[in-house]
Amino acid sequence: MKKVLLLALSLVLVLGLVAVPAFAEEEAKVYNVANLVNGNLGDKSFFDSADAGLAELQEAGRITYKTIEMGGRDEDQPKWLETLYEVSESGEYDLIVCGTYQMPDYLTEVAAEYPDQKYLIYDSAAEGDNVVNINYKQNDMGYLVGIVAAAMTTETDIDFINEDAVVGFVGGVDSPVINDFLYGFLLGALSVNEDIKVDTRYVNSYVDPGKAKELGASMIADKNVDIIWGVAGNSGNGAAEAALESGKAWFIGVDSDQELTLSEELAAITLTSGLKNIGNSLIWFFDELDAGNEHYGESILLGLPEGGVGIVTDKNFDEFAPDSVKELVLEAEEKIAAGELEVPTAIGEVSTELEELRDSLQP
Amino acid sequence: MSQFFDTIFKPEFVFAIIRITSPILFAALASVIAEKAGVVNIGLEGTMMISALFGTLISFWTQSWLIGVLGALVVGILLGAMMGFFALRLRTNIILVGIALNILGSGGTVFLLYLFTGMRGNTSSLSSPNILIPTWNIPLLKDIPVVGAMFSGHAVLTYVAFILVFVVWFLLYKTSLGLNIRAVGENSNAARSVGISVQRIQYIALMLSGALSGLGGAFMSMYYSQSWNTGIVAGRGFIALAAQAMGRGEPVGTMFSSLLFGTAQALETRVSGIQGVSSYLVASIPYVVTILGLVLYMLSAKRKVRRLHQKLKNRQDAEQRT
Numbered sequence: 001m002k003k004v005l006l007l008a009l010s011l012v013l014v015l016g017l018v019a020v021p022a023f024a025e026e027e028a029k030v031y032n033v034a035n036l037v038n039g040n041l042g043d044k045s046f047f048d049s050a051d052a053g054l055a056e057l058q059e060a061g062r063i064t065y066k067t068i069e070m071g072g073r074d075e076d077q078p079k080w081l082e083t084l085y086e087v088s089e090s091g092e093y094d095l096i097v098c099g100t101y102q103m104p105d106y107l108t109e110v111a112a113e114y115p116d117q118k119y120l121i122y123d124s125a126a127e128g129d130n131v132v133n134i135n136y137k138q139n140d141m142g143y144l145v146g147i148v149a150a151a152m153t154t155e156t157d158i159d160f161i162n163e164d165a166v167v168g169f170v171g172g173v174d175s176p177v178i179n180d181f182l183y184g185f186l187l188g189a190l191s192v193n194e195d196i197k198v199d200t201r202y203v204n205s206y207v208d209p210g211k212a213k214e215l216g217a218s219m220i221a222d223k224n225v226d227i228i229w230g231v232a233g234n235s236g237n238g239a240a241e242a243a244l245e246s247g248k249a250w251f252i253g254v255d256s257d258q259e260l261t262l263s264e265e266l267a268a269i270t271l272t273s274g275l276k277n278i279g280n281s282l283i284w285f286f287d288e289l290d291a292g293n294e295h296y297g298e299s300i301l302l303g304l305p306e307g308g309v310g311i312v313t314d315k316n317f318d319e320f321a322p323d324s325v326k327e328l329v330l331e332a333e334e335k336i337a338a339g340e341l342e343v344p345t346a347i348g349e350v351s352t353e354l355e356e357l358r359d360s361l362q363p
Numbered sequence: 364m365s366q367f368f369d370t371i372f373k374p375e376f377v378f379a380i381i382r383i384t385s386p387i388l389f390a391a392l393a394s395v396i397a398e399k400a401g402v403v404n405i406g407l408e409g410t411m412m413i414s415a416l417f418g419t420l421i422s423f424w425t426q427s428w429l430i431g432v433l434g435a436l437v438v439g440i441l442l443g444a445m446m447g448f449f450a451l452r453l454r455t456n457i458i459l460v461g462i463a464l465n466i467l468g469s470g471g472t473v474f475l476l477y478l479f480t481g482m483r484g485n486t487s488s489l490s491s492p493n494i495l496i497p498t499w500n501i502p503l504l505k506d507i508p509v510v511g512a513m514f515s516g517h518a519v520l521t522y523v524a525f526i527l528v529f530v531v532w533f534l535l536y537k538t539s540l541g542l543n544i545r546a547v548g549e550n551s552n553a554a555r556s557v558g559i560s561v562q563r564i565q566y567i568a569l570m571l572s573g574a575l576s577g578l579g580g581a582f583m584s585m586y587y588s589q590s591w592n593t594g595i596v597a598g599r600g601f602i603a604l605a606a607q608a609m610g611r612g613e614p615v616g617t618m619f620s621s622l623l624f625g626t627a628q629a630l631e632t633r634v635s636g637i638q639g640v641s642s643y644l645v646a647s648i649p650y651v652v653t654i655l656g657l658v659l660y661m662l663s664a665k666r667k668v669r670r671l672h673q674k675l676k677n678r679q680d681a682e683q684r685t
Binding site: 040071072174199201202204205207208209210211213214215217218219221222223234237238241261262263264265266359362363 | 369370373375379382383386477481484485487488489490491492583587588589590592593594595597628629632633635636637638639641642643646
């Protein structure tokens with residue numbers, strides 16, 4: 001009897017030893033995520049990036065998710081709110097993800113109604129203790145783009161490139177957000193070439209490519225600009241068109257890989273694009289969650305170290321950029337990621353530094 | 364300052380002025396015709412938006428820029444007819460019809476784009492060179508230094524815009540339709556009394572006006588920008604209204620005032636590239652030029668009135684003496 005008991009006890013012990021780690025592994029929770037897209041997949045931009053990030057997490061067995069495409073028309077807007085309410089009401093999801101500047105008002109409203117439901121919004125900011133806002137460090141991105149532009153503007157072996165060390169920046173509006181891109185761009189360019197000149201001009205509209213085209217054309221004709229970074233929403237395409245028409249300049253895209261979204265001809269002169277990696281930022285968020293860091297109620301800025309921003313390094317960049325430029329970019333990426341280099345921001349503190357820098361670099 | 368003159372005294376500057384002026388000129392001429400017939404067409408902006416979209420779509424479907432431009436023209440005519448239907452037939456206030464058309468142009472186009480292509484916001488991935496309005500390098504002229512760089516190599520529609528100034532002038536002053544249009548605009552009761560169908564003439568004027576702004580729309584999305592996007596016309600339809608008013612509603616005068624607006628905007632793009640100039644200040648250049656233009660216009664009008672007054676007085680004096 002004693003023996004049997006002993007055997008049973010040791011069996012329990014052994015089983016326990018085996019079972020405990022197995023149990024612990026199960027405790028790494030598999031989250032159920034709803035991904036609300038206020039548009040459609042296939043945008044080759046934010047929505048596709050978010051979906052790709054979630055798919056990667058699902059593949060790794062860390063989440064299960066469902067993407068709901070709500071349509072992007074004005075007429076669809078009531079549906080966005082309705083869908084938000086529905087998925088919140090269902091209580092099936094551990095996290096509801098949405099994004100873009102069009103969602104924060106809806107999300108703020110719904111998040112207040114369902115305090116126990118958790119939400120994440122990317123590239124925008126809503127309110128609520130149960131909401132995490134994820135935004136991206138444009139200045140980090142700008143720094144990398146600045147390095148590429150300044151390093152390549154003197155590589156006269158490459159098509160369209162002239163010997164003058166002048167590059168261009170076409171911004172949407174003279175505002176802190178756009179200037180945050182600019183600040184990084186200027187500093188990145190300076191880090192490569194002390195004598196660099198940056199022609200900065202603003203369209204004063206995000207929807208007027210015609211005017212952006214005139215700005216780009218003037219930069220190319222008057223200042224010998226051979227690489228233009230367009231950070232101006234739809235207007236930015238106008239700068240690309242100016243470069244294409246002149247046959248004397250390259251364009252650099254922003255936010256998403258514009259080599260994929262522009263027409264073939266424009267893509268051919270798009271050297272690279274500054275990226276907001278929505279997908280990476282979602283993976284970062286779940287890494288944090290698993291590490292026990294809940295960020296609900298916080299506004300988080302993700303930069304290079306977290307993989308939140310970056311630049312496109314395949315396609316045209318891979319083909320045309322000399323190895324020295326690729327190395328410079330890698331080096332800077334590593335430095336910023338390691339925290340050795342911190343790119344200042346134009347958001348928040350009101351400072352004249354950026355303006356002085358901008359003026360001093362204007363050709 | 365030397366930077367400023369460097370960029371102004373370049374052929375590219377004149378080229379830019381002409382390019383910026385073209386879409387404004389189309390819409391301003393559209394406004395001229397409507398105004399002459401006594402109807403105020405403030406729906407130019409919306410008409411341009413919608414025709415711009417259809418220009419892009421039709422050229423993409425047919426892979427022909429010419430059919431795209433004609434499509435934009437037809438859409439413009441239809442929109443003009445629609446304005447006529449609401450304003451003339453159903454007696455809606457024409458200003459309200461114009462506002463409605465502008466709203467349709469900003470919101471409705473996004474809906475239509477989505478309906479036809481599933482795209483949101485812009486059509487940049489549809490674009491390819493054969494569906495864009497070609498440019499024209501004028502033989503001989505293009506080889507002349509400086510002048511060639513200014514006037515050659517523009518889009519075909521740019522030349523059309525400037526030719527249309529004289530076509531519109533001819534239409535208004537040398538044809539019976541033009542006479543009818545002016546008569547209706549001057550005094551519709553008098554026109555009616557001699558058997559002119561006021562409604563028919565105004566319909567025609569609105570449709571012509573729509574056709575012209577349709578061409579302006581095509582210029583925007585098929586040449587100026589190589590794709591359509593939300594808000595692409597960006598207020599050019601409203602600037603055109605101002606250009607028409609400043610040009611006293613005459614085709615040639617309107618062309619000059621359009622050129623003035625074009626120059627102001629070209630200046631704005633150049634000045635913003637000069638060291639130490641605030642972009643906020645630069646953005647006000649077109650408005651300052653507009654105000655200056657209006658002041659000059661008012662002064663010249665005043666002088667004209669005074670001269671007429673003087674003439675009248677002289678004549679009266681002479682009559683009294685006799």
